[in-house]
Amino acid sequence: MGEAANITSASAGAPKLQYVTPAEIKRIREKISDRFLRAKILADIFRINALYMIRYTGSGHPGSTFSCMDVMTWLWTEEMENPNEVKADHADLYFSSKGHDVPALYALLIGLERIPFDMIHKLRKFNGLPGHPDVRTPGIIANTGSLGMGISKARGMATAKRLQGRSGKVYVLTGDGELQEGQIWESLQPTANQKFSEITMIVDHNKIQSDVYVEDTSDLGKLEEKFRIFGWEVARANGHDFQELAKVFAHFKTIKDRPQVLIADTLKGAGVSFMTRLADDGFYKFHSGAPTPEQYLAAWREISDRVNANLSSAGLEPLQFESREIPVSSIGQNLERLIPAYGDELVKLAREHKNLVAMDADLMLDTGLILFQKEFPERHIQCGIAEQDMVSLAGGMALQGALPVVHSFECFLSTRANEHFYNNATEKTKIIYAGCLAGLLPGMPGHSHQSVRGISALGSIPGLIMIQPCNEKETRMALRWAVEKNPESTYIRLVNIACECPFKLPEDYKLEVGRGVKLVDGKDILIFAYGPVMAGEAAKAAKSLSEKGISAAVMNFPWLNRVDEKWLQDLAQSYKFVVTIDDHYLTLGQGMQIRSALAGTRPGLKVLSLGLSEIPACGHNGEVLRYHELDFESMAQKIISAVT
C-alpha cells in the first residue's frame, strides 16, 4: 500500500550506495558463535542491503522492511529447519502476509545465497525481484501484497501438509494495520478450532501504518486479549530483542494444541533513528518510496557504524562494502498529476455540497485527501484497512441522505468490497467511488497493485457508471459531473503516476455519457484510448504513424462501461480501421465493449484491440509498457502490421 510516490532524483555529488556481498556475510556467520550477536549483526547487514536495493531502484517500503528485519532474521537463521524448502518432508515455512516488507526477505535470501547475488541490483525491475512477493522468486512461497490473507493461506499450507503426512511449522508475519482487515479475524477462530499448532503468527506491531499511527487510523483495541479469546496462544515481546524472541519461539514449540501469535513490539524504520518517527507535519514519510541521497547516507552510516562496533566487540574486522553510483533518474516536464487535481476539486465541491462525505482506507495521501481532511475533518471518515466496512458504511450513509465519496486503491476497492458495491447498487442510492492507482503503471509495486481488472470486476453493475479521466482537467470534470449531474452512482478510475500528456482537450469539451472526444485528427485509423498513460501513448503513436504517412485519429473515450452505439457507429463510418487500447485486460475491458458495439454494423471494418493478456510484469514504467507492447512504438508497429 502507499505506492504513488515517484522516484526522487539524485542530487549532484551524491554519495555512492554501499552493499555487502554474500562472502562477507558468510565470514560473519562463521566467525561469530554467539547466536544473539550474530543475528543482530546479520539483521543490520540485511538492513544495509535492503536500504541499498530501495535507494538503488528508487522505490520500496523502508519502514516495514526495517521493523520486521530482526524477527525475520532470527527466524530464518536460528529457528527454522529447512526454511521454505517446500518439497521437503519436514520443512518450516515462512511468508509475510503484508508483503510490502519484501526487501527485508530479499536481502536475507540474497545473504543466505538462496537468490543470486546480482539480483541485489534488480529490486522492482523487469525480470528482477518484484515489488511484492511472487512465488517465481526462489525462497518465496506465497504471493502477497493483498492484505489479510496470510492466516488463511498458512492454514491452507498446513492442511495440505497434514493430508500428505508432511511436517513443519508455518510462520506467517502480518502488519498491525493489516489487522484491521476482517479476513484476519475470519481466519483466526477456525485456525484455533482445528488446533493448528504448527502455525505461528508474528504481528510486526510497529504502530504506524501508511500515513499515521495505527491508533489514530483505526485503533486495534486490546490485541493480546483479542487473540487469546480467539483461541490462540499469545506472547508479546520486544521485536528487536533477540533474547526475548528466542524465549518466545522456544515456548511456542512446546504448544501442541493451538496456534500461536507473537505480538512483536517494533519500531517502523527500526535501526535508523530518524526513520522511526512521524515528520513535523504529522505524517510518516518512510512507508513507501526511497529516502533522499542525504537520508540514505545518514541511514547507511548509522547502521554500518553499529555493525562495525558489534564486529569490533567480537574482535572482527570492519565490514567490507561494494558500491555503486546512485542512478540519476530524469523527471519529465509539464507532468499532469491527477490525484492532486482530484483532491482540490473535491474540496471545492465539498464547500458547495454539505452532504458530501469523504472516506478512505488508510490511503489519505495517495488518494488526495489531505486538503479535504484539513478543511472538513468531521466529514472525513478514516476507515483503516477495511474496505468492506468502508463500502457498506457508504451504503448506510447514502440510505440516510449523505453523499459518500469512497477512496482507495482500485486493486483493493474493486475486489475486496466487490459484493458491497453490488449490494449498494441494489439500493439505488447515489455513491461516488474513486479507485486510485489504477492501471498497469506504476509497474514497480507488482501485480497485487497493478490494477488491470477494475472494468471487468465492477462494470456490469447496473446504475454504476465508470469513467476514467485522461488529464487534470477531465479529472475535475468527471468528479463534478459525478457530484452534480449523474443521478446514479459513479466510479472514477484514476491513474496515480505523473504523466506527460501530449494532447489537449478542446476548450468547450463536455462529458456526454458513452461518447468520446477527439484528441488527434486523422482520417484512416481511429484509435480509442482512455486515461493519461494510454491516451498519451496513443497520441505519440499517432504522431509516429503520421511520420510514416499513416493518418490516425485518437479519441479520448473515458467511459468504461457505457458506449453510445449510434454515436460510435456514425463516427466509425469514415474509418477503415479501429484500434482500441485498454489499460486493462483485453478480456472484458473497454475495447471489447467498443468492438461489440461495432459488430455487424460496417462491412469490412477492421478492429485491432490492444491491452493486457497476461498478469502484469513488474519493473520500471517504460520496461513494463514495452513488455506488454503498450508503449507508443509497439502500438505504432502493431497498427502498421495490421493495416498493411
Place this chain on the structure above:
Amino acid sequence: MGEAANITSASAGAPKLQYVTPAEIKRIREKISDRFLRAKILADIFRINALYMIRYTGSGHPGSTFSCMDVMTWLWTEEMENPNEVKADHADLYFSSKGHDVPALYALLIGLERIPFDMIHKLRKFNGLPGHPDVRTPGIIANTGSLGMGISKARGMATAKRLQGRSGKVYVLTGDGELQEGQIWESLQPTANQKFSEITMIVDHNKIQSDVYVEDTSDLGKLEEKFRIFGWEVARANGHDFQELAKVFAHFKTIKDRPQVLIADTLKGAGVSFMTRLADDGFYKFHSGAPTPEQYLAAWREISDRVNANLSSAGLEPLQFESREIPVSSIGQNLERLIPAYGDELVKLAREHKNLVAMDADLMLDTGLILFQKEFPERHIQCGIAEQDMVSLAGGMALQGALPVVHSFECFLSTRANEHFYNNATEKTKIIYAGCLAGLLPGMPGHSHQSVRGISALGSIPGLIMIQPCNEKETRMALRWAVEKNPESTYIRLVNIACECPFKLPEDYKLEVGRGVKLVDGKDILIFAYGPVMAGEAAKAAKSLSEKGISAAVMNFPWLNRVDEKWLQDLAQSYKFVVTIDDHYLTLGQGMQIRSALAGTRPGLKVLSLGLSEIPACGHNGEVLRYHELDFESMAQKIISAVT
C-alpha cells in the same frame, strides 16, 4: 442462504392455510394491556402469518423467521420510537443483516399496517414481497441477504444522522452463523472506537446454520468475551423471554459511550416444537424451503392453540382466521438436476485423485457435497460462512500440492472473495471453483441471490477458465475436464434449479475450449446459449420459430470467458443473423464476447443480444423469465422483430 429447495407439491385433501387479519391484530393490541402478554401473543400471530406466507408461496426460511420473531416483535411494538420512519428527526431504525428472516418482518409490518394487507399473499412473488429485504418495500430500510454487512451499514446510517443532527437508535439483527464473516469483526472495533452508543446489535443466536449446528460448522468460540474485548457493551438473554428482553434494552438505553450487543439465545424454528431440532440424518430441515402440508398443519395448530390459551387467560375470544387453499404446484417431468450429478461425479473423481479436497462455506446440501463428505470426511473442509478465508485457504493448499475444489453460491463466492481469486491466479496454481445457484433462477430469493454478474466479476482473471454446463451430462464432463484435462484453474458455473432440458448433447460430444456444440439444427439464425435455463428456452424458441417458418440453430456454448474466434467466424459464415443469450447482465457477459469476436468479420451480419439489463426481479421462475423477456416466447418474438 440455502435457496436450492424446490416447491413441494401439495398432497390431496390438504388443509387450508390460515392467516390473521390486521383487524384481529388491532383488537388484540387494544384489548391486552399487559405488555409482555401482548408481545407474546403478537409474536405468535406474526408466526402464524409468516408461516402462511412461506407455505402459500412455497418457499422461505421458516427456521430463522421464527427464531428472531420474539425479539423483533418486542423491539417494534415496545421499544422503538417512530420505527423506521427514516425521514423523521428522531426515529429508531431496525433492519436484519441476515435478511433471510424477512418473512418475520413482513408479517409484523403487515400486522402493524405498514405494508398493505393483501401483500400477505405475495411473498417472493413478482411485484410482491422480495425473498430478501429491499428498500422499495415500505418499512424496509436496507437491502440485505449478503451476510456480514449489517454493523457497517448501521454505522453508516448513524454517521449520516449524526452529521445531520438527527437522533434515534439503530437496531441491527444478525445471525450467529453470520458471525463467521470477517466483515462483522472488521466493523466491530471502529464502531466501538467511535463510541456509537446509538447502535444496538442483536445476535439471533439460534445455534443452527444452513445445514447443521454452528459449533459443528465453524465454532464461534467465546462470543460474549469477544464482543466485550472489541469494546461493546454485552448482554445475554433468553431471546424468547420478554421480561428479560425488556431489562436488557432498558439497560442498553443507559449506555452512552459504546455500542451494545445482545446475544439472544433462541431456538431455530422457535414456537413450533418439531422445527427446533435436527432431523434423524443430522441435518436441519427448516432452514429454507416450505414445510409440507402436514407439517404446516401441525405447526399452525401448535401456535394457534398457544395463542388461544393466552387470549383465554386474558378473557378474550379465540383468534379469527381467514384462509386459502394450498396452491398446487406442478413439477415437471424428466428434470435435469445438475447439482446431484456434480456431487456424484466429484466423488468418483475423488476416488481417483487422492489430492482432491472439497471445501464449502456452510452450503454442503446446496452445493452437492453430502456424498463427498460421507466418503471422504478428512478431505472435506467445512469453512463456515467465510468465503475469503475459504478461497485463500484453497490458495495455500494448492501451493502445497493439493487440488482444492471450492464451493459456494456464486453470488457470494465470486464477489466476496473476488480479490482472493485473483491472488490465487497470480500464483498460477490449479484450483477448481464451483459457483452454484448461478443465474437468474430461482427467482424467489431475490437479487442478493440471483447471480447474474459472475462472468464479469471473474472473467478477466488470467488462467481461470469459466464454463457453464447445460445439463447433467455436461456437468460431469466439465468437472472431469477441470480435474483431468485443464492444466489451469477452472470455474464451473452451476444452475441449482431442476430444469426440463428439451435437447440432447451428441453422444460423441467433447469439450473444446472456446467452441460450442449444436443442439438444434437450423439454417437462417444462429442462437448461442449456455446453462440449462437459457439453452432450454433457446431450444423452445427455435421450435416456436420453426413453426413460423424460421429456421434457427441453437448452439450450446458453455465457455464463459473463452471464444475460439476462428471457429466462431467460420461457423457464422453461413448465417445472416446471430443471437446471443446471457443468463447474466448484457454488459460484460458472454454475448458481448461473442459479438466482439464477430466485429468486422462479416459484412452485413446482424447480432441480437439478449440478457439482463436491470437488477433481477423477484418472483416465480416463469414470472421472472417473462419480466426480463428471457422466456422462449419473448425470445422468439424479439428474434422475429429483429429479422423481419
